[in-house]
Amino acid sequence: MSEEKTHVEDIDRALYDFRYEDKDAFKVEGGLSEEIVEQISREKNDPSWMRDFRLRSLEIYRRTPMPDWGPSIEGLNMDNIVTYVRPNTERMNTKWEDVPENIKNTFEKLGIPEAERKSLAGVGAQYDSELVYHNVREEVARRGVIYTDIESALHGEYADMIKEKFMKLVPPEDHKFAALHGAVWSGGSFVYVPSGVSVEIPLQSYFRLNAPGAGQFEHTLIIVDEGAYLHFIEGCSAPKYNVANLHAGCVELYVGKNATLRYSTIENWSKNMYNLNTKRATVAEGGKVEWVSGSFGSHVSYLYPMSILAGRKARAEFTGVTFAGAGQNLDTGCKIFHIAPETTSYVNTRSISKDGGISTFRSGVMIGHKAEDSKAAVSCQSLMVDDVSRSDTIPAMEVNTDKADIGHEAKIGRIPSDAVYYLMSRGISEDEARALIVSGFADNVSKELPLEYAVEMNNLIRLEMKGAIG
Amino acid sequence: MPEILLNASNLKVSVEDKSILKGLDITIGRGETHVIMGPNGAGKSTLAAALMGAPGYEVTEGSATLESKDLLEMNVSERARAGLFLSFQNPVEVPGISLESFLRTSLEQRTGEKVKLWDFRKKIRAVLETVGLDASYAERDLNVGFSGGEKKKAEILQLLLLKPKLAILDETDSGLDVDAVRTVSKGIEEFQNNEDASLLIITHNAAILDSLKVDKVHILIDGRIVKTGGPELISEVSEQGFVKFEGEE
Numbered sequence: 001m002s003e004e005k006t007h008v009e010d011i012d013r014a015l016y017d018f019r020y021e022d023k024d025a026f027k028v029e030g031g032l033s034e035e036i037v038e039q040i041s042r043e044k045n046d047p048s049w050m051r052d053f054r055l056r057s058l059e060i061y062r063r064t065p066m067p068d069w070g071p072s073i074e075g076l077n078m079d080n081i082v083t084y085v086r087p088n089t090e091r092m093n094t095k096w097e098d099v100p101e102n103i104k105n106t107f108e109k110l111g112i113p114e115a116e117r118k119s120l121a122g123v124g125a126q127y128d129s130e131l132v133y134h135n136v137r138e139e140v141a142r143r144g145v146i147y148t149d150i151e152s153a154l155h156g157e158y159a160d161m162i163k164e165k166f167m168k169l170v171p172p173e174d175h176k177f178a179a180l181h182g183a184v185w186s187g188g189s190f191v192y193v194p195s196g197v198s199v200e201i202p203l204q205s206y207f208r209l210n211a212p213g214a215g216q217f218e219h220t221l222i223i224v225d226e227g228a229y230l231h232f233i234e235g236c237s238a239p240k241y242n243v244a245n246l247h248a249g250c251v252e253l254y255v256g257k258n259a260t261l262r263y264s265t266i267e268n269w270s271k272n273m274y275n276l277n278t279k280r281a282t283v284a285e286g287g288k289v290e291w292v293s294g295s296f297g298s299h300v301s302y303l304y305p306m307s308i309l310a311g312r313k314a315r316a317e318f319t320g321v322t323f324a325g326a327g328q329n330l331d332t333g334c335k336i337f338h339i340a341p342e343t344t345s346y347v348n349t350r351s352i353s354k355d356g357g358i359s360t361f362r363s364g365v366m367i368g369h370k371a372e373d374s375k376a377a378v379s380c381q382s383l384m385v386d387d388v389s390r391s392d393t394i395p396a397m398e399v400n401t402d403k404a405d406i407g408h409e410a411k412i413g414r415i416p417s418d419a420v421y422y423l424m425s426r427g428i429s430e431d432e433a434r435a436l437i438v439s440g441f442a443d444n445v446s447k448e449l450p451l452e453y454a455v456e457m458n459n460l461i462r463l464e465m466k467g468a469i470g
Numbered sequence: 471m472p473e474i475l476l477n478a479s480n481l482k483v484s485v486e487d488k489s490i491l492k493g494l495d496i497t498i499g500r501g502e503t504h505v506i507m508g509p510n511g512a513g514k515s516t517l518a519a520a521l522m523g524a525p526g527y528e529v530t531e532g533s534a535t536l537e538s539k540d541l542l543e544m545n546v547s548e549r550a551r552a553g554l555f556l557s558f559q560n561p562v563e564v565p566g567i568s569l570e571s572f573l574r575t576s577l578e579q580r581t582g583e584k585v586k587l588w589d590f591r592k593k594i595r596a597v598l599e600t601v602g603l604d605a606s607y608a609e610r611d612l613n614v615g616f617s618g619g620e621k622k623k624a625e626i627l628q629l630l631l632l633k634p635k636l637a638i639l640d641e642t643d644s645g646l647d648v649d650a651v652r653t654v655s656k657g658i659e660e661f662q663n664n665e666d667a668s669l670l671i672i673t674h675n676a677a678i679l680d681s682l683k684v685d686k687v688h689i690l691i692d693g694r695i696v697k698t699g700g701p702e703l704i705s706e707v708s709e710q711g712f713v714k715f716e717g718e719e
Contacts, residue, residue: 417525422562425522426576426632427550436575440566440611 016268018109019210019239020102025128026086027211031079034058037183040084044151044186049163057172057182064176071300071329071358076274081246083184085128085211092149094135103127110237112206115452120233122147124205126218129186140199146192147203150219153190162190165221169252169280169308177248177276181217185250188218191232195256198229202264202450207249209238209269215246222252224259224287231262233453237297240270244299247273253281255289257311262290264449266457269297271327276302285311285340292448293320295332296460304362306335309343309371320349321442321457324357324389325464333362333380333394338371338404347378348444353389354464360392365406372403382412383441385434385465435465472499474538475668476521476636481532483513483520490516492693493532496670498636503662503669503683505704508690509712514672515559517690518640522556523549536636551580553635557625557642563613569624570594570608573631580632594631600660601627602653619650626657637661638670643678651677658682676708689715 026043028036037058041051066073093099096113107113107125116123122136124147131149140147146158153162172182189205209216224230238245247269255261261281269275275298281289291305307316318334336345351359361380382391393410415437423433439446439461446454476498483491490513498504508514520527521534523546534541536552544552564572573594577585594608601623613621622642629637639658643651655678661667662683673679679701687703688695689712696715697703706714 416562419562419564421525421546422558423564423572423576424546425550425556425558426572426628427547427580428576429547429579430545432575432579433547436567436572437564440564443566446566 016110016237016270017239018106020106025088025211027082027214028084030082030213032058032061032083032180032183036083040184040186043084043086045155047154047159050154053167054183057179060172061176061179061183064179066176067302070302070331071360073274073276073300075299076244076246080213080243082211082214083217084186085214086130087127087132087210089130089132092131092152093133096133099132103132106208106210107133107206110206110208110235112204115204119201119450119452120204121199121201122203124149124189124203126187126205126207126216128209128211128214128216131187131189134189136203143197144194145197145199146190148190150188150190150221158190158192161192161223162221165223165252165254166219167250167252169254169282170250170278174278178250178278181219181248181250181278184215185217185219187216188220188249189222191222191230193224193228193230195225196227197225199231202231202233204233204235207234207236209236209245209247209273212241213243213245215248218249220249220251222261222263223254224256224261226256226259228256228259230260231264233450234263234265235268236265237268238270238273241272243272245270245273247275247277247298249277251277251279251305253279253289255281255283255287257284258286259284260288260290262292264292264453266294266449266453266460267297268460271297271299273298274300279303279305280308281306281316282308282310283314283316286313287311288315288317291316291318291320291334292445293318293332294445294457294460295320295322295330296464298330299328301330301332303332304335304364306337307345308337308339309345309374310340312340313342314340315343316345318345318347318349319444319448321445322349322351322359322361323442323461323464324351324353324359326355326357329358331360331362335364335366336376337366337368338374338376339368341370341372342374343371344375345377347380349380350442350444351380351382351391352385352438352441353382353391354385356388358390358392360394362394364396365398367399367401367404367406369400372401374401375405377407379409381410381441383438384412384414385438431466435462438465472501474498475500475502476534476536476670478521478534479532481517481520481534482530483516484528484530485516485526489530490693491520494690494693494695496688496695498668498670501666501668502685503671505671505673505679505684505687506690507674507687507704507707507712509674512690513693514690515640518556518638518670518672521549521638522546522554547579550634555629555632555634555637557622557629557637557639559640559644561613561621561625563611563616565611565614567612568609569612572612573628576632594627597627597630600630601657603627618645619647622646622650622654623657626654626661629661630657633664635666636668636670638672640672641674642671643673643675648677654678655681676704679704691716
């Protein structure tokens with residue numbers, strides 16, 4: 001009987017690794033300058049306030065130092081990164097048949113149009129720097145739900161709302177890559193769900209970075225009004241290149257009074273990607289944000305979605321899994337700010353490291369002096385698949401009231417050999433047994449995802465565990 | 471004598487350098503049910519573990535074959551695919567994998583063929599009923615939070631669905647109440663109804679054997695089979711214990 005190989009240089013990511021030449025696309029020069037930023041601004045037909053905002057962000061970017069507290073990003077040379085690549089299409093389309101062939105094929109292979117037909121209320125698809133497709137089901141649109149790209153929204157009915165909210169949760173002063181994002185952002189989605197409207201099936205935006213050496217800086221702005229419900233799914237992937245790519249997206253979520261927003265992500269960037277992404281939610285009284293996050297790809301990740309519990313009884317849940325394989329250093333976790341009374345948060349994460357991968361869980365929970373009778377629980381579990389991998393846990397808690405209930409639990413372990421033996425005794429091969437145990441370990445996330453996405457995630461874990469060579 | 475299914479000869483097994491089995495011989499014919507009885511620490515579970523290939527059980531001498539194939543050359547999953555099954559004394563809890571998907575994966579890995587979800591769902595429901603477990607157990611994580619009795623019932627469920635050539639039941643009756651013993655025993659009986667189903671039952675309790683057809687009984691003391699006989703040995707043990715067999719051979 002031939003066993004599958006377990007130790008190879010890289011896994012067969014054929015599903016994600018196909019790529020197309022981008023010779024027809026328009027792109028700016030590598031690096032950053034006022035000229036480039038203004039060029040992007042012109043390309044995008046920005047309103048003047050946005051153009052000024054970009055230039056101000058560039059200034060902030062220049063004077064802000066690189067982060068020095070996390071994984072090394074020395075391999076990222078900003079002079080080489082191409083910050084804007086327009087795909088070869090004139091405009092955003094609302095029909096797949098209008099999307100250029102190569103681009104359409106890409107999304108077909110990723111299963112996006114099929115998922116849209118079967119189980120989504122709307123889809124946005126971004127290719128490099130621009131949205132190439134955006135569509136929402138008519139019955140959802142009829143209830144007043146807006147789902148479009150930010151650029152269109154900047155010139156439409158919701159222009160003022162965007163001006164009021166854009167990069168207010170994540171200001172460019174926040175950190176260097178937030179400033180970079182402010183300067184060169186492009187694409188992303190704008191969602192508005194009106195009061196009392198419950199969107200029963202999810203919306204999904206998929207971000208595909210195709211061009212080598214490029215950056216993707218999409219901006220996602222979601223406003224869920226009072227008593228409304230939305231499940232938003234974000235997917236991302238890229239083919240592998242030998243040059244560094246950069247993802248510095250920004251997600252801003254406004255969850256209204258008694259509203260609920262579930263934000264699910266399966267991130268599967270290729271392993272030459274620096275994923276320096278910023279996500280933040282503010283939650284009003286009685287509202288709830290639920291983050292479901294699967295981080296698989298990238299060479300280096302810094303990712304800590306933040307929830308600000310701003311109203312009484314606001315809640316946040318964060319459920320995450322991070323898988324770091326060979327050559328990956330993934331620094332992930334979350335931040336929760338309890339600033340109102342009776343707020344609750346629950347953090348439940350799993351991290352897996354394999355073949356020398358480094359996985360660090362970093363969390364920050366802050367309970368402000370006004371957040372009396374608040375509750376926070378953090379549970380993080382790590383699994384090291386072999387002896388050469390690393391797993392660290394850095395949980396921080398700051399409690400400024402004595403009337404709060406907080407808990408923290410951390411576990412670090414290995415694949416239990418008695419479980420491997422037990423599964424093998426039923427005829428399951430050793431590799432498969434280990435893969436099953438690892439996907440079982442990550443079930444905190446898979447059971448929160450819609451079935452198709454749970455299946456995709458389990459397949460990713462299998463690929464990573466088996467490292468089948470292509 | 472039917473065709474030989476399992477043959478172990480002069481089997482010596484050590485655990486952490488301590489010699490447990492000291493030259494054990496046993497031959498099981500196809501379609502037969504054998505019982506191994508013996509006092510605590512005699513090596514009964516070691517025999518089961520060594521045949522299955524459990525880590526930490528070192529075979530230092532002797533041979534073991536299933537259908538003339540060398541078991542000792544195979545890894546654990548290969549032994550399972552060759553037709554061996556072990557009902558664990560302490561079934562392992564595996565979080566995040568449902569009983570159903572675990573068994574479907576097992577079947578697929580054994581046969582190399584896809585098992586259809588809906589057909590299998592029907593099958594597992596029926597067998598869950600046989601072993602007295604609620605249909606909802608199919609969706610539950612493998613053995614997680616199961617009571618001792620439920621774990622044993624789930625082992626019998628696996629036995630009935632995987633249909634091995636030889637099933638070793640390692641004290642499947644231990645720790646069970648009277649009703650559970652009856653249910654488990656009924657499940658084993660159903661397995662026996664399959665043509666050529668062969669069993670090696672390890673127990674020190676006669677109750678589970680009441681309704682089962684037994685061909686041979688072996689008394690295992692201090693790492694060796696000291697006596698082999700027919701089902702009549704069961705009542706002898708029940709009445710007189712193992713003392714009378716000590717020092718025999």
